[in-house]
Amino acid sequence: MLALAGVALVAAVVAGLILLRGRPSEQPLSVPAVAGEVRSSSGPELVVDVAGKVRRPGLVRLRVGARVDDALRAAGGVLPGVATGVLNLARKVADGEQVLVGVEGGMVGSVAGPGATRAGGQVDLNLATAQDLDALPGIGPVLADKIVSWRTDHGRFASIDQLREVGGIGEAKYQALKSKVRV
Secondary structure (H helix, E strand, C coil): CCCHHHHHHHHHHHHHHHHHHHHHCCCCCCCCCCCCCCCCCCCCEEEEEECCEEECCCCEEEEEEEHHHHHHCCCECCCCCCCCCEEECCCCCCCEEEEEEECCCCCCCCCCCCCEECCCEEEECCCHHHHHHCCCCCCHHHHHHHHHHHHHHCCCCCCCHHHHHCCCCCCCHHHHHHEEECC
């Protein structure tokens, strides 16, 4: 009888081990990184078109809050000998924006540079430098700097009406400016 109890005990232990081994366990999931992607690991992203004299022109994906410098790095950097002095590398970029580097005729998007004025004499609020804005009637260097600062802090102007949000531009000044500017 003792031998039968011993066999039953051994059978129970073996059965228990088999059951424990067959039980599913948690395994960490490894996801391979995709080479060449510049992407934040969390949160929304921006898509910016970087064109001109950069190593890899085209669309780059950046985290929200990224700067012009981040866009240039994501495009592989500027080509040797290309000056970036007309670009504000610290300015935040906006989704859908185009950044042109080292191209005659100015910068596109909300990157400052020549070409902010078109034939009709209108100044593009998203392209204009402080000097371009200072040339407008009733805008001096202080107000021009405030407009550029607003653009740096808030991103590109979506409409001319946003000029009213710039400190120092009241209704009268806005009315005088609205036909001279564009977005």
